[in-house]
Structure formats: structure tokens, C-alpha cells
Amino acid sequence: MLARTADSLFWLGRYMERAGNVARALNVTLRMAALAAPRGTEAAEWAGLLTATGTGAHYQRLYGDPTPVQVTRWLTLDTLNPSSVASCFEAARSNARAVRTALTVDMWEAVNDTWIGLRKLDPDDAGGDRLMGFNDWVLSRALLFHGASTDTMLRDDAWRFGRLGTMLERADNTARLLASRASAFSPGAEENAENYAQWQGTLRSVSALRAYQHLFHERLRPARVVELLLMRPEHPRSVMACYEEVNDLLGILAMSEGEDRVACRRLAGALRGRCVAHTPAYLMNGHLEGLLAEIIDGNSRLGTSIGKCFLIG
Amino acid sequence: MPAFDEMNDQGAIRAPYEGIARYIETAGAEALEAKRREAEILFRRIGVTFAVYNQGGDPERLIPFDVIPRVIARQEWERLHRGLEQRVRALNAFLADIYGPRRILKEGLVPAELVLGNEGYREMMEGFTPPGGVYTVISGIDLVRTGPEDFFVLEDNCRVPSGVSYMLENREAMMRLFPDLCGVHRIAPVSHYCEELLETLKSLAPPACQGEATVVVLTPGPFNSAYYEHSFLADEMGVELVEGADLFVQDNTVFMRTTAGPRRVDVIYRRVDDEFLDPLAFRPDSMLGVPGLIAAYRAGRVTLANAPGAGVADDKAVYPFVPAMIRFYFSEEPILQNVPTYMCERAEERAYVLDHLQELVVKLARGSGGYGMLVGPHSTAEQRATFAERIRARPGDYIAQPTLALSTVPTLCEAGMQPRHVDLRPFVLFGKDQVRIVPGGLTRVALREGSLVVNSSQGGGTKDTWVLEQDAPPMAQSMGPGGVTQSMGGMTQDLAGKQG
Numbered sequence: 001m002l003a004r005t006a007d008s009l010f011w012l013g014r015y016m017e018r019a020g021n022v023a024r025a026l027n028v029t030l031r032m033a034a035l036a037a038p039r040g041t042e043a044a045e046w047a048g049l050l051t052a053t054g055t056g057a058h059y060q061r062l063y064g065d066p067t068p069v070q071v072t073r074w075l076t077l078d079t080l081n082p083s084s085v086a087s088c089f090e091a092a093r094s095n096a097r098a099v100r101t102a103l104t105v106d107m108w109e110a111v112n113d114t115w116i117g118l119r120k121l122d123p124d125d126a127g128g129d130r131l132m133g134f135n136d137w138v139l140s141r142a143l144l145f146h147g148a149s150t151d152t153m154l155r156d157d158a159w160r161f162g163r164l165g166t167m168l169e170r171a172d173n174t175a176r177l178l179a180s181r182a183s184a185f186s187p188g189a190e191e192n193a194e195n196y197a198q199w200q201g202t203l204r205s206v207s208a209l210r211a212y213q214h215l216f217h218e219r220l221r222p223a224r225v226v227e228l229l230l231m232r233p234e235h236p237r238s239v240m241a242c243y244e245e246v247n248d249l250l251g252i253l254a255m256s257e258g259e260d261r262v263a264c265r266r267l268a269g270a271l272r273g274r275c276v277a278h279t280p281a282y283l284m285n286g287h288l289e290g291l292l293a294e295i296i297d298g299n300s301r302l303g304t305s306i307g308k309c310f311l312i313g
Numbered sequence: 314m315p316a317f318d319e320m321n322d323q324g325a326i327r328a329p330y331e332g333i334a335r336y337i338e339t340a341g342a343e344a345l346e347a348k349r350r351e352a353e354i355l356f357r358r359i360g361v362t363f364a365v366y367n368q369g370g371d372p373e374r375l376i377p378f379d380v381i382p383r384v385i386a387r388q389e390w391e392r393l394h395r396g397l398e399q400r401v402r403a404l405n406a407f408l409a410d411i412y413g414p415r416r417i418l419k420e421g422l423v424p425a426e427l428v429l430g431n432e433g434y435r436e437m438m439e440g441f442t443p444p445g446g447v448y449t450v451i452s453g454i455d456l457v458r459t460g461p462e463d464f465f466v467l468e469d470n471c472r473v474p475s476g477v478s479y480m481l482e483n484r485e486a487m488m489r490l491f492p493d494l495c496g497v498h499r500i501a502p503v504s505h506y507c508e509e510l511l512e513t514l515k516s517l518a519p520p521a522c523q524g525e526a527t528v529v530v531l532t533p534g535p536f537n538s539a540y541y542e543h544s545f546l547a548d549e550m551g552v553e554l555v556e557g558a559d560l561f562v563q564d565n566t567v568f569m570r571t572t573a574g575p576r577r578v579d580v581i582y583r584r585v586d587d588e589f590l591d592p593l594a595f596r597p598d599s600m601l602g603v604p605g606l607i608a609a610y611r612a613g614r615v616t617l618a619n620a621p622g623a624g625v626a627d628d629k630a631v632y633p634f635v636p637a638m639i640r641f642y643f644s645e646e647p648i649l650q651n652v653p654t655y656m657c658e659r660a661e662e663r664a665y666v667l668d669h670l671q672e673l674v675v676k677l678a679r680g681s682g683g684y685g686m687l688v689g690p691h692s693t694a695e696q697r698a699t700f701a702e703r704i705r706a707r708p709g710d711y712i713a714q715p716t717l718a719l720s721t722v723p724t725l726c727e728a729g730m731q732p733r734h735v736d737l738r739p740f741v742l743f744g745k746d747q748v749r750i751v752p753g754g755l756t757r758v759a760l761r762e763g764s765l766v767v768n769s770s771q772g773g774g775t776k777d778t779w780v781l782e783q784d785a786p787p788m789a790q791s792m793g794p795g796g797v798t799q800s801m802g803g804m805t806q807d808l809a810g811k812q813g
Contacts, residue, residue, distance in 0.1 A: 001571055001572045001573075002553055002555060002559050002569060002570065002571055002572075003559075003570045003571060003572055004556070004558070004559055004570070005553075006572045094535065097535050097540075097544075098534075098535050100541075100544035100545075100548065100554075101544050101547045101548040101553075101554050109358055112358065113358060116357065157572060161572075253572075310572045311572075
């Protein structure tokens with residue numbers, strides 16, 4: 001496959017995944033902010049959302065302190081934010097267009113219809129009481145794209161590079177979400193209503209609230225939440241599940257390409273190992289934040305390494 | 314001057330259009346309008362777009378698609394087919410001659426300065442024979458019609474003719490929108506075009522290629538107006554769509570950069586102009602080219618389709634000489650006629666043109682896309698004065714032709730069904746020892762009332778083109794939309810054939 005094609009597929013997967021993650025996080029923040037309003041702590045929710053999306057510093061430079069309206073705009077239609085929904089869909093579409101031949105018709109239509117829909121929006125459609133509807137639309141578009149890919153694509157290298165991008169983005173997102181709510185998982189965090197809402201919100205942000213109940217059959221406990229999101233391979237959005245797939249994909253790619261791709265495989269293997277190196281209890285004892293920072297950094301290095309291995313050619 | 318209408322010839326419906334005429338009558342305007350909207354949604358979803366320069370607005374505009382097909386009878390097509398093959402073979406023989414022995418120049422049949430001083434002429438092609446001896450692997454020949462028997466070649470396109478994806482997508486759209494109507498006509502299929510194209514390209518693999526040839530499509534990139542078509546063709550052929558930066562040349566061999574390392578390339582269907590092929594051979598400032606590509610080509614290590622320098626053959630100033638080429642190379646009479654052409658460079662013809670601007674169409678000898686054109690009968694005195702001035706200043710840049718009454722085909726317009734002028738671009742594939750033409754081509758239609766300019770860059774649209782396998786559609790008992798279609802005549806024939 002052309003190195004340029006692989007690169008575009010990788011980023012197509014990343015951007016479609018990112019758009020869906022932003023929409024999920026935004027919906028959870030709306031809910032959390034409504035709960036926090038009576039206590040006057042809703043500003044923290046919006047600040048946390050910026051952290052979770054990794055865009056806090058950039059936002060601060062442009063707009064100063066976070067306000068609900070401005071952050072909403074920043075994450076939905078603001079094209080100055082390279083991770084806004086609008087920017088993600090635009091970037092996904094231009095990557096898709098550049099490799100139109102490597103996509104199935106269903107994938108292309110999922111991306112192209114999304115882009116057409118985006119262009120028809122006016123600013124009011126992604127704010128106020130229409131914001132939730134907008135987020136649901138974004139999420140449904142991301143799910144349609146992933147579904148179209150899963151159901152129609154040949155399991156060849158094109159599939160693997162797209163999937164690689166998707167999994168790297170997803171691992172990054174889950175790790176950042178946990179990190180942005182770290183205080184609710186710190187050793188001193190009490191089991192009060194506020195923290196309970198935080199744990200719930202964390203699970204909701206990765207569509208894992210029901211999954212928690214199915215797995216553990218008990219009320220939310222922070223160690224369990226961390227266990228689920230970090231190390232349980234059953235949940236498709238846990239960091240562990242993502243790295244398992246990344247490892248498998250890199251294994252096959254490195255084999256079929258016949259060359260020594262040791263560097264990125266070793267990195268991916270190490271990251272996967274980090275997820276399960278400690279017990280949840282140990283992490284809850286003040287070691288969680290450090291590990292998450294390590295994973296976020298490692299994930300970024302893995303992206304660079306994959307780029308060097310396969311995508312430059 | 315009343316134009317020949319391909320459906321209603323002086324009040325009578327012509328045979329190939331009988332089925333269409335009946336359908337239009339039964340369906341009614343509203344149902345057709347609904348189909349038109351459906352078609353637009355369809356095209357937008359597939360992403361068939363055409364970037365139009367200098368118009369602002371939506372950079373990825375849809376080319377309007379008209380749902381009423383243009384129909385050509387089998388016998389009409391057979392003659393066109395023979396004429397197209399003859400013409401393309403002559404253009405190819407001409408290119409082989411001017412880059413080789415130059416007999417036609419020595420005989421004085423074509424002025425040498427017209428060829429050697431032509432901006433499409435490439436010195437690097439002198440004394441070099443491209444693989445299979447083929448220069449014009451893919452050509453688009455623009456035809457117009459003025460009467461039942463009268464077809465003319467308006468223009469040859471031997472560089473990188475585009476539009477074939479519309480031909481294919483238009484047919485797909487018609488099959489989806491009008492399954493019944495398509496079912497009762499026996500329409501010659503076009504969907505195998507890309508297979509024919511791939512066969513043609515493979516047949517021209519360079520001498521150095523052992524085993525299966527690796528074919529690629531070379532595009533300038535997503536910002537090119539025909540990018541959709543480039544990706545469509547690569548996809549349908551199952552080959553890589555590459556940009557200049559994906560290729561490199563080492564030891565006179567062309568490679569593409571892949572995730573598995575370099576892979577050799579044998580045949581390049583290039584959709585970039587000559588000048589952007591290789592910065593070492595053409596423009597050092599070009600970012601689009603592949604350094605060393607021309608050297609590899611000349612070393613017989615890679616095939617370029619079409620060959621560099623093929624543009625001389627489609628120059629509008631060379632065009633008047635094509636009938637003479639056919640006689641000179643093959644001792645045959647041209648099957649397809651040229652439109653009489655006045656070369657403004659010649660004093661006598663220039664004087665005639667300047668005197669008759671109101672009747673003539675004036676074109677840039679080296680323009681395309683319908684830019685810089687004067688349609689005399691539709692022009693203002695001011696426009697004519699401007700053109701007269703330009704012609705006097707640079708006579709060599711202009712040619713003129715009589716304004717032809719291009720045939721019309723019923724077209725769904727805001728005011729209902731209206732006759733609109735059309736042309737036809739068939740695509741001719743020239744392989745190692747075979748010329749292939751998929752029946753029909755791209756019909757372009759001038760959507761504005763009275764307009765003769767069909768170019769998509771000038772607000773033209775397209776229609777599906779049906780070449781019928783038989784001269785008239787079978788009688789169908791019901792042709793209405795949603796009605797039951799019973800084309801018993803055609804079916805019994807088929808069954809009889811199978812049993813026999």
C-alpha cells in the first residue's frame with residue numbers, strides 16, 4: 001500500500017474517533033454542569049472538559065477563562081480548534097477524499113454525508129437546547145463510520161491502518177478522561193454525592209456505565225471504575241483493550257511488511273504491560289495520576305514511531 | 314436556423330426515441346421533477362463533483378444531470394465507431410510521423426512550422442517510439458450533429474481527456490432511477506469501460522517489464538477539478554492512485570513508496586499535463602513532477618499514457634488537416650467530417666472571418682473548456698469589436714468556424730420539457746493491437762435556452778447516452794412509472810434464442 005494512503009487512513013480513523021469522543025464528553029459535561037450548578041462548581045466541569053480533550057492551553061491563549069458558551073463553541077464548530085467536531089470532520093473528509101480508492105462506498109458515504117451535514121449547520125444548531133441533539137448526531141455519524149468500516153472493509157492493511165489510528169485515539173481519550181477527573185480518584189476522595197457523580201460521569205463519557213453493572217454487580221467504587229477503564233480487556237474502550245488491538249495489528253503489519261519494525265511494537269507492548277502492571281488498589285493509593293501521564297506520553301510517542309515505521313515510506 | 318431535434322423530427326417521433334417519448338407522456342412533469350431531485354441527491358452522495366474555477370461559491374459543484382437520456386440507434390453508432398477508429402488511428406500515425414520521418418511535412422501537406430513551432434510539440438519525443446507505437450492511448454473525440462445523417466468532429470482531445478466517469482455514473486444513476494425504462498430498451502452496456510482501459514494500458518507495458526505489469530493512475534491531487542474521476546478510475550481498475558511525491562526514479566526505474574518499501578511501476582496513466590511530469594525535463598519549479606521520469610521513459614522502463622507531445626495532434630490549428638492525414642496515411646476517405654475551419658493566421662481567411670463575425674464561432678486555437686470563445690449570433694456588437702481587435706493583434710491564436718445548428722434533445726428545464734443543444738464525447742482506447750470504444754460516450758447539454766456552449770465550466774450539464782442494441786425499442790404494454798412493465802417482445806426473442 002502507498003505510504004501516503006496508509007497515513008491518510010490512520011488519520012481518518014483518528015479524526016472520526018475523536019469527533020465521537022468530543023461529543024460524548026460534551027454531553028456528559030452538560031449533565032455534570034447541571035448537577036454542579038446548585039453548588040456553584042460547574043466552572044470546574046468546563047475546565048475539566050478542556051483538559052480531557054487536551055486543548056486547554058490552546059483555548060486559554062485564545063479566549064482566557066472557560067465559559068460554557070465559549071467552550072461549547074470551541075469544541076463543536078470552532079475551526080481554530082483542530083480537535084473541534086467541525087475540524088475533525090473536515091480533516092476526516094479530506095483524508096478520506098485523498099484515499100477515496102482505499103475506502104468502501106459505505107465508508108465514503110458515511111464521511112461525505114457527515115461533511116455535507118456539517119456544512120448545512122448554522123451556529124445555533126450546536127448550542128443552547130439543541131446542543132445535546134447535535135452531540136447525538138455527531139456520535140451517530142462516528143458510529144456509522146466505524147460500523148461501515150467494520151462491516152464492509154476487507155481485512156487488509158488498509159483496514160489495519162485505519163483501525164490503528166482509531167485505537168490509538170481511543171486509548172488516548174480514555175486515559176485523558178480519567179486524568180481530567182483525577183481528584184475524584186485520589187486517596188482522599190470521599191464517597192459522597194459529588195464524587196459519585198464524577199465516577200458516573202467518567203463511565204458515561206466512554207459509554208461504560210451499563211458495562212460496569214454487568215461486570216461488577218455493585219454500586220460504583222472508584223477502584224472498580226479505574227479497573228474497568230484501564231485494565232479490563234472486555235470493554236472496547238478500556239486502555240487495555242485498545243493496546244491489545246494495537247499490538248495485534250502491529251504484529252500482523254510487521255509480518256506482512258517483512259521488515260524489522262521492532263521499535264513501535266516494543267513501545268506498544270510496553271504500554272499494554274503498564275496497564276496491568278499494578279493492582280487497582282495500588283493505583284488508588286496515589287499512583288494513578290503518574291501512570292496516566294506516562295500512558296498519555298507513551299501513546300504520543302507510539303504515534304510518532306508508527307509514523308516513522310510505516311507512514312513516511 | 315431551426316436545429317435538428319433528435320426526438321421530434323418535424324412533428325414525428327424518431328424511432329430510437331419512441332420509448333422515451335411514451336415515458337415522458339405517461340409520467341408527467343411532476344414525476345420527472347421528482348426523479349431529477351432524486352438524481353441530484355444520488356450524485357451528491359456519491360461525491361461526483363467538479364471543481365469550477367473562478368466562480369466562487371461551492372468549490373465542489375455538481376455537474377447538472379438531466380434525466381432524459383440521449384439515444385443513438387445502432388446503425389448510427391456503427392458508423393460513428395468506424396469513423397472514430399479511423400480518426401484516432403490517423404492522429405496516432407501523424408504523431409509517429411512528425412516525431413519520426415516527417416513525411417507529411419516533407420510532402421507539404423501540413424505546414425512544418427505549425428507542427429515544429431507548436432506549443433504541444435516535444436523535442437524529447439524525436440526519434441523515440443513509445444511502447445507499442447501508441448501515442449494517443451486514451452482520446453476523447455467531440456462530435457456534434459446537425460441532421461439525421463450529419464455528424465461532425467468538433468475537436469480532438471489527445472492529452473488528458475476527462476468526463477468518462479460521468480458517462481459511467483450517469484448510466485448507474487439511470488439504472489437506479491428508471492429501472493423499467495432501462496429494462497425495455499436494449500441499451501449497449503458501458504460498465505466494462507474500466508476493464509477495457511486496464512487491458513489497454515497493460516497491453517502497452519514497456520519492453521523492460523517482465524510478467525504482470527503494475528499500472529498506476531497519476532493525479533495532480535485532490536485539488537484538481539477532475540480528481541473525482543482520477544480516483545474513480547483507479548478504484549474501478551483496482552490500481553493505486555498516486556501523486557508525484559509517491560513516485561521516485563532510481564536507476565531509470567520508477568518506484569512507488571509503499572508501507573512495504575519501494576515497488577516498481579510499469580505503466581502510468583497520467584492525468585497531469587506534460588509540463589508537470591518531470592521537473593528535470595520540463596519545469597524546474599514544478600512540485601508535481603517526478604524527477605527522472607522522462608529519462609526512465611526514454612530508456613523503455615516505463616510507459617506513459619498518453620505519450621508526451623501527443624497534444625500537437627489535438628491542436629485546433631492542426632485540426633483542419635486531419636482529413637488530409639486520413640487520406641495521406643491510409644488512402645481512405647474520412648468517415649467523419651470536419652467542421653470547415655478558418656485559420657485567422659491566413660490573411661484571406663482572416664478577412665473573411667472579420668467580415669462575418671456575426672455568423673461565426675471564434676475560438677482560441679489553444680484554449681479549452683469553452684473559455685475565450687465568441688458565439689457570433691449570440692454576441693453583442695461590443696463583444697464582436699473586442700474579438701476583432703484581438704484577432705488583428707494575434708491572428709495565430711484564433712480560428713473560426715460556422716455556427717452549427719447543434720442537434721437538440723428534450724431536456725427537463727424549469728419551464729418543463731425543452732429542446733436543448735447537445736454534443737457527444739466518445740472515449741477511444743488504443744492498445745497494442747486493438748482499438749476499443751465503449752458504445753456511446755458522454756453527452757453534454759447546454760442548459761441555457763439557445764446556448765451552444767456545453768462545457769461544464771460554462772454551465773453545461775450531462776445526459777446518459779444510450780446506444781440501442783436494436784434500432785427501435787420493443788413495444789411495451791405499459792411504460793408508466795410504477796406500472797407493470799411487460800416487454801414481451803424482447804423476452805420471447807431472448808428465450809427463443811436460448812432454446813435454439
